[in-house]
Amino acid sequence: MASIPMEYYLILSAFMFCVGVTGVLIRRNAIVVFMCIELMLNSANLSLVTFSSYLGNPIGQVFVFFVMTVAAAEAAVGLAIIIAIFRNKKTVKIDEINIFKW
């Protein structure tokens, strides 16, 4: 374990985060955007676990459980919203859902 340095984990986490951000920004399918958000959350989780393990402080790992709970709740609400949008608009392409303006 100790042979893998902390930077590797952090770089992986940063890479995952960037993939998530890029996905949120450029993908058109709401489901994919949603998955990318989950990816960003998990990259944050990875960082937390990494620091917790290397610093020997368990609070980071406890915190991860909270994040996962929030993520689960968010997934439930978010998917429900997407289904509701689909029923109304017959699409989940977010470039066609642009009513959010004046």
Add this chain to the structure above:
Amino acid sequence: MVIINLIYLTVLLPLLGFLFNGIFGRKIKNEKIIGIAGSAAVGLAFIVALGAFIQTINLPIENRSNTVSLFSWLNVGGLNIKFSYLVDQLSLTMALIVTGVGFLIHVYSIGYMHGDKSFWRFFAYMNLFIFSMMNLILGDNFLVLFLGWEGVGLCSYLLIGFWYDRNFEKGTTSQAAKKAFVVNRIGDFGFLLGMFLIYMTFDSLNFKEVFTRAAAYPISESTFTFIALFLFIGAAGKSAQIPLYVWLPDAMAGPTPVSALIHAATMVTAGVYMMSRASIIFVSAPAIMMLITIIGLATAFLAATIGLVQTDIKKVLAYSTVSQLGYMFAAAGVGAFSSSIFHLMTHAFFKALLFLGAGSVIHSMHDEQNILKYGGLKKYMPKTYVTFLIAALAISGIPGFSGFFSKDEILWNTYANAGFAFWLVGVLTAMLTAFYMFRLVTLTFYGTEKFDKRNIHPHESPLVMTIPLMILAFLSIVGGYIGLPKIFSGENGNLFENWLEPIYKPAMSKISLIGSHSHIEEFLLMTISTILVLGSVYIALRIYLKKPQIAEKTSNKFKLLYNLLLNKYFIDEIYEATVVQPIQKGSEKLLWKFFDISIIDNIVNGLANIVGKLSGIVKKIQTGFVQSYALIMIAGIALLLLWLVLTI
């Protein structure tokens, strides 16, 4: 002190009467209960006032002025105003007149207003009026006086427009009521300015404080002149003097008892009362005193000339009231305040009687008010005739009746203190008064019957109306004997003058009122004026009884003058053209169409338009694409992070 301390009952009882009739009157519907409640409130107030009067008269002279404190009304910074009543010779005299005459008129109204759909409303307003008037009279500072002052103005408005659905002359009664209210407001504006100036100068509004300071402080005459001028404007508005008298003839749109109570006996004399109360301020401004004398006599004369040709019975009496008020002002102007209050009292008796008598006639003639359509009513309504005749004799100043003594005192005082010319105008006015009064009496009660006998059956009014007439007739005869001039009463002097004398003591120390040159001179003038007045009565009787064609010939001969008088010197038209129209047109064209629409509205709408245009440009940023928002947000966060990293 017991009854004096109860003086607030004279204010409270009419208020209770007002509340009772105002709240329950509509439900009760029983005219007897409403009428008796309304009259009893005023009658009991009269008894309290009488009790206070008897008690005061038994006190030594120096203790006759008592203050009854009720509560602290205003307490703001240095301004501390108590709601308290001043019970002294002047306020008691006024209180007795107002509640006494007021009570009789209330009783009369039970008969006169019988069957009116708003019987209860009438009595509620009348009680409210007595309440306001008592505040005006009894208040011991200018603010309580002003409270009553505005209250009576409101009641006057409400009662002039009492029959709000009826027509009056060219308009409606509501328009007449509005006119009275607005013209009064002009006067009230002057009164308010006067009050402000009094507070600035004397640092108080309390009568006693103001008047002692007015005598003691070294205050320039110009300050006094301005205060007196403003107060006089207020008095002129309320008491219908030139140039603000135009509302009073129109006030005849109200029911006749209202004209008797408010527009003859009580409210219109409020100005005279106020000047009498503030006598020390007025005598300190000789220029204004002169102005008051001139305006008073001019009003008396002009109103009397208009009264000569009017054909509406109430209009004749209205101009006669204006004219008599002019006498009171003239008396106050020369400094004879007690004479003006004396005339106020006798005038309250005989003018209330004249109006109530006119009401009785109008009542029996089915609301016909044109005196040319009366005639020969003497045999149909003997009680009204006799009482009306007594009042006419009193107002004309026939010796033996009350008006003779009060009017003669005023004429004598103007002669002694202002000069022969003033006396002459006064005597001419007295002659005109006698003439138009006997024209009225003759056309109404004597001669041939000019009404339509098939439809109109004149009848005497019920006792509830004629008994007040008789009581007032009695007072119109004997009322003058409490103020017998010195030449008749001998050493004791004028009782009424002696009674009021302490009130005017401070004022009299500033001017010297000439009491009498010589008895012979006074007697001579009295004889001359009496002969002239009697001659005037004779001419009126002769013209209108025997030779009505003379009147017609004269009016044809002096067509121009006749039309001028008939149209009241076109004063209403002049005011309409010079004041009312410019204000209306100015409001419409300048203030509304120009200033409001093109300036105010354009500023507001312009601002809104600018904001709208700007946001039209900015709103394009909002595309509705969530992803572009997210992109901007992330770019922002990235920049922030970069900045943080670089600065660390």
